[in-house]
Amino acid sequence: MALSTYYLPAEWEPQRCIQLTWPDAHTDWAPYLDDITTTFIELSQAITRFEPLIIAASDPDAVASQLRPALDAARWSRVHLYATPINDTWARDHAPLTLLSREDHTCRLLDFRFNGWGEKFEWQKDNAITRNLSRQGAFLGELVPHDDFVLEGGSIESDGQGTIFTTACCLLAPNRNQPLSEDDITLRLKSWLQAKRIVWLHHGQLIGDDTDGHIDTIVRPCPHNTLVYVGCDDTKDSQFDDFQALEDELKTLRTLDGQPYRLLRLPMPHPIYDDGDRLPATYANFVILNGAVIMPTYRQPANDQAAKTVLSQAFPDREIVCIDASTVVRQHGSLHCLTMQYPAIE
Numbered sequence: 001m002a003l004s005t006y007y008l009p010a011e012w013e014p015q016r017c018i019q020l021t022w023p024d025a026h027t028d029w030a031p032y033l034d035d036i037t038t039t040f041i042e043l044s045q046a047i048t049r050f051e052p053l054i055i056a057a058s059d060p061d062a063v064a065s066q067l068r069p070a071l072d073a074a075r076w077s078r079v080h081l082y083a084t085p086i087n088d089t090w091a092r093d094h095a096p097l098t099l100l101s102r103e104d105h106t107c108r109l110l111d112f113r114f115n116g117w118g119e120k121f122e123w124q125k126d127n128a129i130t131r132n133l134s135r136q137g138a139f140l141g142e143l144v145p146h147d148d149f150v151l152e153g154g155s156i157e158s159d160g161q162g163t164i165f166t167t168a169c170c171l172l173a174p175n176r177n178q179p180l181s182e183d184d185i186t187l188r189l190k191s192w193l194q195a196k197r198i199v200w201l202h203h204g205q206l207i208g209d210d211t212d213g214h215i216d217t218i219v220r221p222c223p224h225n226t227l228v229y230v231g232c233d234d235t236k237d238s239q240f241d242d243f244q245a246l247e248d249e250l251k252t253l254r255t256l257d258g259q260p261y262r263l264l265r266l267p268m269p270h271p272i273y274d275d276g277d278r279l280p281a282t283y284a285n286f287v288i289l290n291g292a293v294i295m296p297t298y299r300q301p302a303n304d305q306a307a308k309t310v311l312s313q314a315f316p317d318r319e320i321v322c323i324d325a326s327t328v329v330r331q332h333g334s335l336h337c338l339t340m341q342y343p344a345i346e
Contacts, residue, residue, distance in 0.1 A: 006099040006108060008193045010160030011288040012223055012315070014344035016140070017052040017080075018289065020044065021091045021129065021338075022063045028088060028121075028331055035327040041070045043294070043338065046321045048075035050289045054138055054342075055081050056091070056129050084132040085125040090333060092216070093117070093152035094126040095340035096143065099194065105346045107141035109134070110192060112151035117211050118175035140345055149188065150176040154214035154337055156189070159221040162196030162256060164189060169205050169213035196256060204230065204246030206280035207239060210332045217282045217334070218246065222314040224262065225255050230284050231265040243268070264314055267306045269298045274330050281325075283307035285334035288341070293318050296325035296334045 022040060023029040029036045044067055047053045057063045060081035068076055096109035111130045116123030127147075134143045157165040171177070171185055180188075186198045205213035219229040229250055232243035253261055269281040283303075287294040293315050297304040308320050325334045 004194065005101045005103045006194050007102060007160065007162070008097060008158040008164065008195070009100050009343045010158055010221065010223075011341055013160055015051055015290050016342045016344045017054050018047050018287075019054045019056065019091045019095050019340045019342070020047075021086055021089045021094070021126075022055050022057040023089045024058050024062070024086070026058065027086065032327055032330065037066060039323065039325070039327050040338075041067060042323050043335065044079070045070060045075070046292070046294050046323065047289060047339075048078045050291050052078040052080065054133070055079065056084050056086065056133055056138075057081060058084070058086050080138070082133050082136050082138050084129050086129065087116075087122045087125045090126075090154075090337050091340045092154045092337045093211075094123075094129050095153060096130045096139070097151075097153060097156075097193070098141070098343055100343050100345070105344075107343065107345055109139055109141050109143045110146055111143055112146045112149055114152060115150050115175065117152065118150075118173055120210060139342070146192065151189075152211065152214065153340055154211060154216045156193075157215050157219070157221050158193070158195075159225075163199055163221075164193055164195045164197070165199045165201065165215050165219060165221060167201050167205070167213045167215050167218075169202070170211060170215070171200075173212035199253065201246065201249060203242050203249055205242065206230075206282060207278045208332055209280040214337075216336050217280060217285055219250065220284050220286070222264075225259065226262040226264060226314055227253070228264045228266060228284060228310065228314050230268055230282055232268045234268075237268070237271075239268070264310050266310050267303045269303050270300055272298060272326075272329060279329045280332055280334075281329050282334060283310075285325075285336040286311060287336050287339050288315075288318075291318055292321050294321045294323055294335055296328070297322045298329070299324065299326055 094114040099108045114127045204218040266283045272279045
C-alpha cells in the first residue's frame with residue numbers, strides 16, 4: 001500500500017475505541033488519588049456508552065476492582081485492560097497517531113517520541129507504553145517507530161482534509177527537536193502525516209500550561225470548516241492581548257479552497273489557582289466520541305453553560321456530556337489530554 005493513500009483522520013470520524021492511561025499512587029495524582037480516580041471512572045462510564053475503551057495501567061487488577069462496579073455488564077464488556085509501567089496518565093501525548101488508508105482502511109500507528117514536554121518530567125516509561133500495548137495486541141495496524149522526533153498528540157489537530165494545525169510556541173520549544181526550524185518541521189510533518197499543509201498559530205498560550213502551548217487547549221477544528229477557539233473578554237487578564245491576537249490570526253485563515261472558517265468562540269473560565277499558581281483551565285480540551293462530545297466543566301455554572309451552547313452549535317448531532325475537570329486541571333491538563341482515539345477500520 002502506497003504511503004500516499006494514508007491520511008490523519010479528524011477526531012469526529014468514526015472511532016474504533018478510546019485509550020486512557022489509569023492513575024495510581026506512584027504518579028503525581030497521589031495527593032488526590034481518590035478524586036482523580038472518580039473522574040476516570042466518570043470518563044469510562046461516558047466513553048463506554050458510545051464505544052470500546054482500552055486502558056493502560058500499572059496494575060490492571062486494581063483498575064478492574066475500581067471500575068467494574070461502576071459499569072453494567074454491557075459497558076464492562078467494552079473495557080480492555082493492558083499492563084504496562086507508567087510515569088503519568090496523559091494518553092493524548094504518549095499514545096500513537098493513527099493514519100488511515102483511503103483505499104482499504106488499513107492503518108499505520110506512528111509512535112513518536114514522548115519526552116515529558118521537553119524533559120520537564122519523568123517520561124521514559126510513558127515513552128514505552130505504546131510499544132508495550134502493541135506487543136499485547138491492543139492495536140490494529142502496523143506500528144511505525146519515530147523515536148528520533150518528539151511529537152505529542154495534543155500538539156497537532158487534523159481536519160481530515162489535509163490540514164494540520166499546530167502552534168509555534170510548542171513545536172519550537174526547548175528540548176524537543178532543536179535545531180530544526182519551522183520550515184524543517186513543516187516538511188517532516190507533511191511527509192509523515194501525509195498532509196497538504198501545516199497551519200502554524202503564533203498566539204494563545206495559556207498561563208500554567210506545562211506543554212508550552214498545545215493546540216488542543218486553544219483551537220479545535222470541527223465539522224463543516226468550523227474552528228472552535230478560546231476567547232478572552234477580561235481586559236485586566238494578563239492573557240487578554242495574546243488571545244485577542246489569536247482571534248485576529250484565526251480571522252485571516254482560509255480553508256484549502258480559499259473560504260474563511262466558521263469561527264465559534266468559547267468563553268475562558270474564570271481564573272483557577274492552586275497554591276497561588278494559575279491553572280490552564282480551558283473548554284477547548286473536549287473529547288469527541290461516536291455520537292457524543294465530552295466537555296470539561298469547572299464549577300462555573302454560567303461559563304460552563306455558555307461553553308456547552310457553543311459546542312452544541314459545533315456538534316448539533318451529538319450529545320454533549322459534561323464532566324467536572326476541576327481535579328484534572330490541578331495537574332495542568334484537562335479531559336482531551338487524558339484520552340487518545342483510534343479510528344474505525346472498515
